[in-house]
Amino acid sequence: MGDSDVSDRHPPLRAPLGPRDRGPDPRTLRTRAAVAEAATTLFLQRGYQDTGVDEIAALAKVSKRSIYNNYGDKESLFTELVLGFTSTAGEFADRLVTGLAEAADLPQALHELGRRHLRTVARPEVLRLRRLIILEAGRFPALAEEYYRSAPGRVMAALTEAFALLHARGALTAPNPRRAAEHFSYLVLGSTLDSFLFAPEADLPTPTELDRLADDGVTAFLAAYGG
Amino acid sequence: MGDSDVSDRHPPLRAPLGPRDRGPDPRTLRTRAAVAEAATTLFLQRGYQDTGVDEIAALAKVSKRSIYNNYGDKESLFTELVLGFTSTAGEFADRLVTGLAEAADLPQALHELGRRHLRTVARPEVLRLRRLIILEAGRFPALAEEYYRSAPGRVMAALTEAFALLHARGALTAPNPRRAAEHFSYLVLGSTLDSFLFAPEADLPTPTELDRLADDGVTAFLAAYGG
DNA sequence: CCTACCGATCGGTAGG
């Protein structure tokens, strides 16, 4: 099983497998996980600038040196964490709209989609991530663009495609399906997303209120675009 | 023309009128105006934290001491400037909806309102102010609340009132006029406000595109709520 | 005497 020579002059900076193929050092994994959790908490709470590397180290109960060893520098740590959450959000976006164009009862399917979408987006950690990315869009423009394209953008693209099909079939009247997708999203999510940005500490709507908000948005959408 | 005694033992710290009623020292006014303009530019561009008092002083071509003499400290300077713009925005909000409930041609009046609203809100300085307040909502929660209540909140309140009247008169079907006002706002403004937060450096829609966005939003609103 | 303003520098804290 060809162990690599310890004196190898070109070791990968972070080997995917350690010597004897034992996998990465479990201590490294523990440290990285502790740092990631602590940094996520603090970044989401206070933003990039107001979170100190010392604070992250203290909360994660690791040394500051371990953070730099595992993540390079503060910017890389931030970027790596945010990109991880962004790809999670992108996967959700793909699943959300699946099957819409084939639904037997379109109004019911849209109401369910609206409720599911708003419930997901109105979770504190999702709202805080969105807010964090907006706060740091000046410092990390590429990150903001990647998030926008992967999360809301992917939902918008999937809705656009579904609405185009439904329009062709006469189930909706949406000659501009892209615009219809935007209208659907802002009708359902608009006020919840907006309020949180201005009052991130305020109480979120209750689940009942969220369903009501989503239903009202979908009802207005169906009145405007319904077959 | 009663000159005040120069040896007066209780001079006001900053007299509204100087000796001989000549008015405030014009040098003071010039300095304050220069500081306000420079600070506004920089705060809107980089946010609170990333703007240094030294930078403001350099851009305004005054000494740092003059900033502290005129505005107390950095937080007060920021608050004073933002509150000034907030009250300006509030006055616009009041005028925007005036006369809507009495319009002879409601669809036309709503289309004009939508265009005017979006054109105003989509000005770079308005978008930047909104973004700045969101960025600093963690540090200045009272400021964010005041802005939210004075600007979007006042438009929403005025629209709600107008829609309630129009519903009573049968010109609209809006049994929940508050919700209708939210839907109107997000249909017209949603995508423009949202995109700017994630890409503050990107090009804004052209005036033609803005009118199209507004028209599409108002058309959807009328299809959903129209008499 | 006052107000406005200057050059110089303070203590404290950030990322690394």
Added chain:
DNA sequence: CCTACCGATCGGTAGG
């Protein structure tokens, strides 16, 4: 892994 410390920069204030 920790303490100590660096070069840089911040908001705020000193004397004149």
